Amino acid sequence: MTVVKILAVDDEPLILQSYLKILTSGAKDSTVRSLDALAKELLDGKPSKPSSSPWERTFAVTTVQQGEEALQAVSEAVAMGNPFAVVFIDMRMPPGIDGLETAKRMLMVDGNLEIVIVTAYSDRTRTELAEALGEARFLYIQKPFHPDELLQTAQSLSARWELAREQERLDRDKEIFARNMSHELRHPLQVVLGICDTLLSCEMEEAQRQQFIRDIHSEAQRLAELVEKLRMINQLDSEPSLEMQAVELKELTERVVRLLKPEAKKKHLQLTCEAPEDIPLVRGDESSLMQILINLVVNAIHYTETGSVCIRLTPKEHRVLVEVQDTGVGVAASEQKAIFRKFYRVPKQALKVRGHGLGLSIVQDLLQGHGSTIAVESNLGQGSCFFFDLFIA
Numbered sequence: 001m002t003v004v005k006i007l008a009v010d011d012e013p014l015i016l017q018s019y020l021k022i023l024t025s026g027a028k029d030s031t032v033r034s035l036d037a038l039a040k041e042l043l044d045g046k047p048s049k050p051s052s053s054p055w056e057r058t059f060a061v062t063t064v065q066q067g068e069e070a071l072q073a074v075s076e077a078v079a080m081g082n083p084f085a086v087v088f089i090d091m092r093m094p095p096g097i098d099g100l101e102t103a104k105r106m107l108m109v110d111g112n113l114e115i116v117i118v119t120a121y122s123d124r125t126r127t128e129l130a131e132a133l134g135e136a137r138f139l140y141i142q143k144p145f146h147p148d149e150l151l152q153t154a155q156s157l158s159a160r161w162e163l164a165r166e167q168e169r170l171d172r173d174k175e176i177f178a179r180n181m182s183h184e185l186r187h188p189l190q191v192v193l194g195i196c197d198t199l200l201s202c203e204m205e206e207a208q209r210q211q212f213i214r215d216i217h218s219e220a221q222r223l224a225e226l227v228e229k230l231r232m233i234n235q236l237d238s239e240p241s242l243e244m245q246a247v248e249l250k251e252l253t254e255r256v257v258r259l260l261k262p263e264a265k266k267k268h269l270q271l272t273c274e275a276p277e278d279i280p281l282v283r284g285d286e287s288s289l290m291q292i293l294i295n296l297v298v299n300a301i302h303y304t305e306t307g308s309v310c311i312r313l314t315p316k317e318h319r320v321l322v323e324v325q326d327t328g329v330g331v332a333a334s335e336q337k338a339i340f341r342k343f344y345r346v347p348k349q350a351l352k353v354r355g356h357g358l359g360l361s362i363v364q365d366l367l368q369g370h371g372s373t374i375a376v377e378s379n380l381g382q383g384s385c386f387f388f389d390l391f392i393a
């Protein structure tokens with residue numbers, strides 16, 4: 001459940017009270033479901049997942065009586081990095097500036113705001129408002145408003161606002177990724193070109209020539225890995241094609257442990273698998289399950305300096321719980337949602353590790369195809385446990 005900030009501006013204290021009542025208690029009273037859930041149901045043709053509350057978000061509502069106060073509240077929110085999403089503005093608010101002027105100035109301070117003009121009078125036409133604010137920049141609702149109309153407007157506009165912010169985050173992460181990638185591609189290329197120049201222009205001993213060739217080989221290998229990463233990004237944008245079958249999860253896990261043991265050994269880490277003898281077959285796509293485990297275990301090794309990494313399998317009713325536990329640097333609570341985003345990397349993490357923020361989003365996509373999802377429990381400085389479950393075949 002997310003909390004979205006809403007600002008209500010009206011010179012009438014009673015109306016401000018009704019905003020507060022409807023928007024902050026509406027979730028409990030109303031039988032109207034969120035527009036998101038309804039839209040999903042209509043588009044997918046199946047009912048959306050039931051949740052403990054029919055609402056995906058709650059509102060933190062601020063109320064003010066004058067346009068000038070509203071402008072100040074918006075500026076302060078922007079300055080504190082915690083902006084409003086939706087503003088409901090009355091049109092006439094004597095003695096101060098009117099709703100249209102307030103909206104115009106607000107958009108100059110925060111161009112992302114979703115504006116709703118609420119008025120009992122038709123003293124400004126819709127066309128006039130559209131000319132002043134931009135066609136897609138505002139909604140227009142009539143007073144007296146119906147509580148459900150107000151609540152649904154708030155829900156759908158905050159969903160649109162959140163979606164736009166999510167897109168902005170993705171664009172930002174993508175930009176950082178592109179910058180890092182071009183830097184990383186340039187470096188091995190420069191090394192290879194430099195060595196080739198030396199090989200071509202100087203006489204040298206055979207042993208030294210061999211060393212240069214080995215250097216070219218290792219740099220070329222790095223380039224190949226980067227190209228593989230780029231290929232994975234394209235894969236991320238298309239639906240993974242999964243061949244579901246009954247998979248020997250224990251055998252697969254032991255294979256991953258064998259494969260990555262040398263990697264763990266290099267850092268003096270213990271890599272183990274804990275599982276009872278009778279782990280049932282699970283339903284899944286074998287190569288995807290392999291990739292999921294590899295991504296999680298490679299991360300666990302990368303982000304752990306001392307101690308151990310353990311893959312644990314536990315049968316639970318119709319599923320098998322898979323946990324990848326490490327004794328590494330851990331992930332702060334505030335980062336535990338973001339790390340599953342494409343291209344996201346925790347800034348200034350205790351251990352410097354090369355990476356592109358793709359591994360976990362690939363895991364998440366692949367698990368989605370298995371009707372499952374990845375989650376993490378972690379304490380900073382103490383380690384992390386990434387876990388998911390799979391259906392028994």
Ligand code: ADP
Binds near residue numbers: 330340354356359384
């Ligand atoms: P990458 O590791 O290439 O950056 P991932 O998508 O695999 O990309 O991981 C995203 C971020 O999550 C990492 O940059 C790291 O900050 C954090 N992370 C992932 N696994 C772990 C772990 N086991 N311990 C601590 N942090 C982790």
